[in-house]
Amino acid sequence: MALTQADILRALELVKLPASGQSLSASGRVNNILIDGGKVIFAIGIDATEADAMEPVRKQAESAVSGLPGVTQVLVGLTADKAPASAAAQARQQAHRPAPGPGGPPPKAAGVPGVKQIIAVASGKGGVGKSTTTANLAVALSVLGLKVGVLDADIYGPSVPKIFGITGKPKLISGRTLAPMEAYGLKIMSIGFLIDEETPMIWRGPMVISAITQMLREVAWGELDVLVVDMPPGTGDAQLTMAQQTPLAGAVIVSTPQDLALLDARRGVAMFRKVEVPILGVVENMSYFICPECGHRSDIFAHGGARHEAERLGVPFLGEVPLAMSIRETSDGGRPIVASDPDSAHAKAYLAIARQVQAGLGGAARAAPRIVIE
Numbered sequence: 001m002a003l004t005q006a007d008i009l010r011a012l013e014l015v016k017l018p019a020s021g022q023s024l025s026a027s028g029r030v031n032n033i034l035i036d037g038g039k040v041i042f043a044i045g046i047d048a049t050e051a052d053a054m055e056p057v058r059k060q061a062e063s064a065v066s067g068l069p070g071v072t073q074v075l076v077g078l079t080a081d082k083a084p085a086s087a088a089a090q091a092r093q094q095a096h097r098p099a100p101g102p103g104g105p106p107p108k109a110a111g112v113p114g115v116k117q118i119i120a121v122a123s124g125k126g127g128v129g130k131s132t133t134t135a136n137l138a139v140a141l142s143v144l145g146l147k148v149g150v151l152d153a154d155i156y157g158p159s160v161p162k163i164f165g166i167t168g169k170p171k172l173i174s175g176r177t178l179a180p181m182e183a184y185g186l187k188i189m190s191i192g193f194l195i196d197e198e199t200p201m202i203w204r205g206p207m208v209i210s211a212i213t214q215m216l217r218e219v220a221w222g223e224l225d226v227l228v229v230d231m232p233p234g235t236g237d238a239q240l241t242m243a244q245q246t247p248l249a250g251a252v253i254v255s256t257p258q259d260l261a262l263l264d265a266r267r268g269v270a271m272f273r274k275v276e277v278p279i280l281g282v283v284e285n286m287s288y289f290i291c292p293e294c295g296h297r298s299d300i301f302a303h304g305g306a307r308h309e310a311e312r313l314g315v316p317f318l319g320e321v322p323l324a325m326s327i328r329e330t331s332d333g334g335r336p337i338v339a340s341d342p343d344s345a346h347a348k349a350y351l352a353i354a355r356q357v358q359a360g361l362g363g364a365a366r367a368a369p370r371i372v373i374e
């Protein structure tokens, strides 16, 4: 017989909340139960300060539902519905975020232990070079001396493993904890490792909430100065939820110079503002064309549009990257240009962008001082 939501809630009666002893089903915290054949996905609503205390509850909920006949896979995410209660936590957030808009501050996600700052690289639409920018920005931040991780959360086309030339799957270290993959000194994890290629697109939106929680909390990231998240393109519900569920210190918006892309970039800025994530700036990708034969430069898309748009929106302009064969070839060939040709003009463009991002993040993303013994 097909599984129903009532079956799931019955199984969750056995899971008790640590503070009150109340059953999870009776607590009203179980949300968004999705059942797809034998796959079950749902979220447990928590206060952002409860993330650690509720982790055992999440695990118990997963094993309780796994035990039901017909269940083949269970994904349970903790989602923070309320801002942290402590005055200190609130004061910390106020110091780093713009003033809340009407209706009070939106919910905040809990931080990831060991990871100092998480930044999103986003675009209002697909195909503008967001993943290429993510990869090169991440390598550039590491060249600047930071410990960097990359989390590929692009549910619609996870391309980070390909850009870094990664094959294989991450290894399970213990329990549910995965070891991140590594390339060019970066720790790397992709949603492509967690979601089957056959998973229908319509399921990816809801699944992403659990998957992002899993990738943030069940990957042994170790100590990182910055974790760069390659977001799914667009500004729909999945993107908004992800921006809200990830404890982001800031967002970088990638756009091409065409008017339509800029309109989408504007929507991207608006989306992050809505969830009170500071905009670190806008990158203009495929800004102008460099002929690989003669080196001649052509402004085929009326270059400069993103700079004007950034000024109009009152956000920093981080820099421009040309449409160049060498960027495409290195990116598609698993060797991002900042790593494979660090002295090239294009690598320097990414390094300049990375310096601005680092400056925008402030003190927490500073590299550890280099000790020189003379």
Ligand SMILES: Nc1ncnc2c1ncn2[C@@H]1O[C@H](COP(=O)(O)OP(=O)(O)OP(=O)(O)O)[C@@H](O)[C@H]1O
Pocket: 123, 125, 126, 127, 128, 129, 130, 131, 132, 133, 154, 157, 159, 233, 285, 286, 321, 322, 323, 324, 325, 327, 328, 329, 331, 332
């Ligand atoms: N500056 C550039 N010059 C030349 N080619 C580029 C540049 N930036 C990206 N590309 C190429 O454009 C294609 C799309 O880039 P990428 O995958 O980074 O975009 P994306 O915005 O992440 O796409 P999607 O939304 O589909 O995930 C790739 O083949 C990539 O190599």
